[in-house]
Amino acid sequence: MSNGALGRRTVLAGMGAASAAGALAACGSSGGSGGDGKLEFQQWWEPELPEGFLRELMDEFEEANDGITVELLSGPYAATKEQLIAGAASRTMPDVLGLDGAWVNDLASQNALGDLDQLMSDASYDDADLAAKVEVDGATRMIPVVNFAYMLFANRTALGKAGIDALPTTREEFTAAAKAVVDSDPDVAGWVLPLSLEAPNGVQNDVMSWLWADGQSMLAEGKPALESDAVQGVLDYIVELDEQGLIAPGSATLKEQDKVEEFSSGRAAMIVDTVAHVNMFRTNSPDLDFQVAAMPTGADAAGTPGVTYGSWGIGVAEASENKEAAWKLVEFLMGEDVNARMATAANAFPGNSTAVPEAVKEDDVMKTAFDVWQSGTPVNEFVGLPVAEQLMREFAEQLQKTLEGSQSVDEALAAAQEAWTAEL
Amino acid sequence: MPASTAVEPTLGASPERSDRPRRPRRSHLQGSPLRPYAFLSPTLIVMLVLMAVPIVMVVWYSFQDSAVTVPSTEFVGFEKYQQVLSDGTFWKATSNTAIFAGVSVIAHFAIGIAFATLLNSELLSPAVRAVFRTVFILPWLFTVAVVAVLWRMLLNPNGIVNYLITTFGISDSSIEWLSSSATALPVVTFINIWCGYPFFMVSLLAGLQGIPKDLYEAARVDGAGPVHQFFHVTIPQLRPIILSMAILDFIWTTQQFALIWMTTGGGPVDTTEMLSTYTYKLAFSNYDFSAASASAVVVLLLSMILAILYVRQQKARD
Numbered sequence: 001m002s003n004g005a006l007g008r009r010t011v012l013a014g015m016g017a018a019s020a021a022g023a024l025a026a027c028g029s030s031g032g033s034g035g036d037g038k039l040e041f042q043q044w045w046e047p048e049l050p051e052g053f054l055r056e057l058m059d060e061f062e063e064a065n066d067g068i069t070v071e072l073l074s075g076p077y078a079a080t081k082e083q084l085i086a087g088a089a090s091r092t093m094p095d096v097l098g099l100d101g102a103w104v105n106d107l108a109s110q111n112a113l114g115d116l117d118q119l120m121s122d123a124s125y126d127d128a129d130l131a132a133k134v135e136v137d138g139a140t141r142m143i144p145v146v147n148f149a150y151m152l153f154a155n156r157t158a159l160g161k162a163g164i165d166a167l168p169t170t171r172e173e174f175t176a177a178a179k180a181v182v183d184s185d186p187d188v189a190g191w192v193l194p195l196s197l198e199a200p201n202g203v204q205n206d207v208m209s210w211l212w213a214d215g216q217s218m219l220a221e222g223k224p225a226l227e228s229d230a231v232q233g234v235l236d237y238i239v240e241l242d243e244q245g246l247i248a249p250g251s252a253t254l255k256e257q258d259k260v261e262e263f264s265s266g267r268a269a270m271i272v273d274t275v276a277h278v279n280m281f282r283t284n285s286p287d288l289d290f291q292v293a294a295m296p297t298g299a300d301a302a303g304t305p306g307v308t309y310g311s312w313g314i315g316v317a318e319a320s321e322n323k324e325a326a327w328k329l330v331e332f333l334m335g336e337d338v339n340a341r342m343a344t345a346a347n348a349f350p351g352n353s354t355a356v357p358e359a360v361k362e363d364d365v366m367k368t369a370f371d372v373w374q375s376g377t378p379v380n381e382f383v384g385l386p387v388a389e390q391l392m393r394e395f396a397e398q399l400q401k402t403l404e405g406s407q408s409v410d411e412a413l414a415a416a417q418e419a420w421t422a423e424l
Numbered sequence: 425m426p427a428s429t430a431v432e433p434t435l436g437a438s439p440e441r442s443d444r445p446r447r448p449r450r451s452h453l454q455g456s457p458l459r460p461y462a463f464l465s466p467t468l469i470v471m472l473v474l475m476a477v478p479i480v481m482v483v484w485y486s487f488q489d490s491a492v493t494v495p496s497t498e499f500v501g502f503e504k505y506q507q508v509l510s511d512g513t514f515w516k517a518t519s520n521t522a523i524f525a526g527v528s529v530i531a532h533f534a535i536g537i538a539f540a541t542l543l544n545s546e547l548l549s550p551a552v553r554a555v556f557r558t559v560f561i562l563p564w565l566f567t568v569a570v571v572a573v574l575w576r577m578l579l580n581p582n583g584i585v586n587y588l589i590t591t592f593g594i595s596d597s598s599i600e601w602l603s604s605s606a607t608a609l610p611v612v613t614f615i616n617i618w619c620g621y622p623f624f625m626v627s628l629l630a631g632l633q634g635i636p637k638d639l640y641e642a643a644r645v646d647g648a649g650p651v652h653q654f655f656h657v658t659i660p661q662l663r664p665i666i667l668s669m670a671i672l673d674f675i676w677t678t679q680q681f682a683l684i685w686m687t688t689g690g691g692p693v694d695t696t697e698m699l700s701t702y703t704y705k706l707a708f709s710n711y712d713f714s715a716a717s718a719s720a721v722v723v724l725l726l727s728m729i730l731a732i733l734y735v736r737q738q739k740a741r742d
Contacts, residue, residue, distance in 0.1 A: 081708075082708060085492075085708065085711065086492075088493075089492035089493065089713075106493070106711050109493065109494075110492075110493050110494070195691075196688075196689050196691070197688070197689035197690050197691035197692075198685055198686070198688075198689030198690075199689070200689075248581070249581035249598060249600050249603070250580065250581045250600045250602070250603040251603060252600070252602075252603035252604075252608075252688075252691050252692035252693075253576075253602045253603045253608075253687070253688050253689070253691065253692070254603075267582060387709065387710055387711060389709050390705070390709040390710050393705070393709060396691075397691070397693050397694070400691060400692045400693050401693055404604075404605060404692065404693075406605075
């Protein structure tokens with residue numbers, strides 16, 4: 001054999017081996033952690049819970065379930081979402097998934113989420129205690145572990161200075177309170193409306209919460225119904241607040257954390273916010289005297305008021321080789337005691353309807369919030385919708401245009417309806 | 425006998441060994457035309473895995489119906505390109521990107537050459553120059569996330585900038601710098617200029633320090649003043665650096681994502697929508713990875729035009 005031929009063979013063999021190694025490395029595992037009883041649990045919760053809390057729960061679970069170990073894959077919310085979307089495509093998802101309701105439809109359409117009804121049935125699990133289940137195409141894909149109710153937060157000091165003693169219960173009272181606040185101190189805004197396009201969940205939490213509080217809907221038979229009188233009434237009301245100068249400036253780029261900052265610093269008298277921030281307000285602004293209440297209602301209010309909520313949901317990957325063990329972990333987290341502890345640690349309300357978090361027994365604000373939660377119907381119409389974030393963004397763009405004065409409410413709703421119809 | 429075998433005995437070497445003609449180990453690749461490629465293969469493999477494969481995959485995705493999200497996606501030819509190119513927001517993003525990048529590059533050059541000239545001036549003492557050098561380079565040391573947060577706070581309706589302009593009577597009321605359609609694009613461009621000029625400055629300073637002094641002396645002898653010296657000595661001498669930097673800066677700036685995303689998210693409405701944010705939204709908000717891939721390929725083609733210009737400029741320079 002000539003040197004040249006030998007050389008070519010060696011080079012090609014070397015390149016081939018290296019390429020194969022690279023290709024194998026790129027492929028990674030084929031979903032979850034294999035069938036050795038080791039579960040991967042990806043979520044964004046661990047950084048948001050007290051340090052070590054979730055790991056302690058996992059240790060408890062491992063102790064109660066011999067042979068199963070749980071590896072927590074934790075990261076920020078946005079990174080978790082991107083990794084799950086990418087993982088769904090490459091079939092490299094972890095076994096158990098922390099989910100936001102806004103992602104469920106898209107992940108389910110990628111056939112990435114397992115059928116929890118089937119897993120519950122296999123395990124003979126009674127789902128009567130589950131506060132909610134999120135279904136796509138007739139099968140449960142997500143179970144809310146803890147719920148973050150959104151309601152009205154009011155700075156009692158600012159309202160008191162403006163001569164307002166009681167928290168508003170109607171839109172008229174809200175306008176009057178906001179106006180009184182702004183009149184008494186022009187440096188304090190009546191309300192904050194975050195409409196950043198980076199994280200457009202202000203549409204869900206701060207706009208649609210008015211609609212849902214009235215028991216109204218943005219959908220009709222699963223299709224957009226944005227040109228209804230009820231939705232128009234909400235937008236007319238927001239425009240009215242804006243025209244009166246009662247909304248904090250800079251809405252178009254404000255995010256949720258900006259809203260929270262405005263409120264905790266005393267620059268805004270009222271916001272719509274999640275009860276998860278109660279402890280943060282107390283820690284960061286010990287002098288802030290605030291209370292929560294149900295969302296003020298409008299003239300269209302009918303039936304049981306809706307309470308906007310977001311969730312830390314949980315699901316099981318369709319590609320998991322450990323579905324049985326994965327379900328055991330879900331069942332463990334939904335147990336009455338564990339779920340109550342999770343809710344207490346997260347400042348949220350439990351996904352198990354029989355669980356009662358400790359905080360509501362001891363804390364006046366949390367007790368009021370829990371009463372509001374229990375007296376209303378949890379509602380979030382974006383949960384389970386496809387491209388939910390994009391729907392919010394499209395609505396936010398139209399509302400931004402309206403608040404800038406470049407189009408009317410009618411035009412905004414017609415444009416949003418057209419955009420949503422194309423998506424749904 | 426090959427020349428390499430005629431080895432002289434070395435001091436201390438054993439006589440027996442030195443008597444024997446040394447036969448060098450001859451690699452079986454020596455003389456093979458593939459030998460250079462064997463040396464290059466680690467780099468080639470890394471480039472293949474990290475560059476060629478992702479690019480080919482993105483191009484392939486752009487010709488599919490529902491890449492990534494649907495297991496059984498279909499080949500649809502140029503349909504996704506048609507979808508992207510007929511989308512008004514894409515052209516708005518292209519226009520915004522061109523303005524953003526064009527103005528940024530011009531401003532980076534103008535500020536960079538001004539500060540570099542200042543730092544190269546012998547009119548300043550070395551201590552003063554050191555202080556200026558530190559101050560001028562500071563914006564470059566911040567990560568984009570820090571820059572975004574910093575300027576969001578400064579430009580907040582309740583921030584220090586608005587406090588100053590209302591206190592000094594420049595404006596009667598606060599300006600919504602990032603939230604107003606009238607000011608958002610100029611403001612994000614300004615922020616990008618602020619954090620990007622030091623790179624130009626450092627490169628041009630290195631170029632200035634390499635210009636021979638006798639060129640200036642000759643110019644002075646010919647009666648050229650400072651302005652003439654600047655335009656007829658400094659600029660021509662820096663021309664290769666300026667061209668390279670301008671092309672590279674334009675490519676980098678067109679790909680700016682984090683700054684836009686963290687300051688305005690592409691808004692208000694689509695006022696600061698860039699090709700990068702537009703593509704990101706297609707992928708991670710619409711989950712339309714095929715259209716996002718088509719958009720990315722269009723951006724790649726535009727960048728390649730600039731890259732070819734850069735390579736040609738480099739070749740001409742060599």
